[in-house]
Amino acid sequence: MDDDLIDAGDAPRSRYTKLPGKGFFYPDSLDDERAERRARETIEGSEAVVIADGDADGLACAAMVREAYDAALDVAPFEDAIAARLEAGGDENDDADAGDEDADGDETADDDPLADAHAESPVGLLSAGPYSIDTALERVEAYADPGIDLFVCDLCPDDYEWIAEPLEALAESTDTIHWFDHHQWDDATAAAVRDAGVDLVVGDSDEECTADVTLRSLDHAFDDRWTELAAVTRDHDLWIKEDSRSDDLADYSYWAGAEEYAAVIGAYGVDLPETVRSFVEERRVEKEARIDLAVDRAVTHEVGDWRVAVTYGRCSQNEVAEALREAGADAAVIVKPAGSASIRGSEDFRHAHEVAGRVNGGGHPQAAGCKPDIYDDMLDYAHHWSTEGQACKRVILAAFEAVAEEVAADGSDADEAAAAE
Structure with a gap:
């Protein structure tokens, strides 16, 4: 396919917003192969693995787990990469619709200093959605060392049967499995997950986000900035909208890769550095125009x-x-x-x-x-x-x-x- 057909280029917004982002046109066979390779690199040798939704709530949980294990990545290389994106300008017409770095296919340059970031922390991070929990569990089962700690955050399976096999196998091979969430769980599914040996903690979806649940459930003395992070994440995730900073977190998590977001909020909490704020403001110009167009339709x-x-x-x-x-x-x-x-x-x-x-x-x-x-x-x-x-x-x-x-x-x-x- 001609790249120009899936590159918005100078096309009017009224046309390119009717089409998916570039990642949609990336063949599943190639995308699956890349995702499998990245998962293996992420999981192998890790002492713990986090499977989390790729939004601000799920990634806040991942950052908390890394903090508890003293496994946060150095934030400086990520800040340098953000500054480089700002200087280059980027393509405002494209976005990572899946909210993670895998959305638009394998565009990682060989000399990218962050190309291996996903494999550098002893706490591996796998972004997943509600329909890919089984795949993520299967990959942990395939590549994790025996005796690791596994965390599943901000994800709720519609039915136990389609996660039963990998989850039960992991219950035998891992040291612990902790599952933190705040979605609406079916009683039978929750009971089956607990019966498999999982420490399942589900918060009240009207009162807590999963970051709240994770913060109170982890056996670690978090300082006040993590409490603030959970509160601001909740403000957006529960659509309370009383703290303007929550929009910054939500927007940044949507446009940044999972590793970048986890590293930055792990280092700064809700007080995002100026480079990140500038990046978010630049992308919001396009975001607001798309909102207006969708409302008009x-x-x-x-x-x-x-x-x-x-x-x-x-x-x-x-x-x-x-x-x-x-x-x-x-x-x-x-x-x-x-x-x-x-x-x-x-x-x-x-x-x-x-x-x-x-x-x-x-x-x-x-x-x-x-x-x-x-x-x-x-x-x-x-x-x-x-x-x-x-x-x-x-x-x-x-x-x-x-x-x-x-x-x-x-x-x-x-x-x-x-x-x-």
Whole structure:
């Protein structure tokens, strides 16, 4: 494929935000091979391994584990790399949609001083998502030395069966497995994980982020800056939005690689250095323009008693959802060019995880994600891009309608029961 076709270049924003980032077009076979190699280099010889979501919450947990093991990486080379990016300017039209350094394929230069950063700490870090927990566990099983400590942070499996085999094998070979999270866990899944020998600690998703859970669960005397880091991370992760610094953390974690983010916040906490703040501010120009475009594309639907705003595009979903809520929506759906979607609720809509659960996803009552199983080949994706996610929007709205019917029925049953009393 001609590189120019997947490089935004001088294309108008109204066009390139309808397409996925470059990483989407990187063949899975090559990406899997690279990810396997990096995982092996990360895990082999480590005394502990952290599998964490690649967002600010998950990576804060990884930084805490490294602090507890005195295994943080030197931050200076990362600061030098950030300064070099600022000087070079970079491509503002592209972004790491997956939130980690693997999103856009293997672009690491042979002379990059950070090329081996993932293998340098005795506490290895593997970024994972809710649908790749099993793969991450399998890689730890394959490459870890016997007797390591394993941590899983900010991740919740939809079903125990698909992680059972590697998790149970690791329970036999590791010294300890600690799993820290704050998502909505199914009781049966949580019981099965604990029965496998895992120390599972799940916080209240309305009160804590996983950084809070990790901070109080690790046997280490953390100083005050880590408490502050957890509080500011919570401010964004729970969408409290009372501390402006939380947006800096969330944005930086999205644009930085996992190792970079863990090293920088491990060294500085929430007081990001000037170089990082300059980098974040530079990238926000593009971010804000994408938010405006996604909001302009939104269409509001009446579903039951709810106003559901649905939009499409490569953008920052939380900020788009907030703008749509301010415009009167009870719930917002942001369909992504890569085929996934984010569902965000409000005080009047706390069923996001129920909607997502009907379309191959899950999450919190007010924040969930999914990827409907509707993409069989590239023609389906071509239709997705050219119609701004029409098929994806349709199945998600159908899920909203089904949940609305359930809520209405539950309300009727409750009214009848109250009348009978």
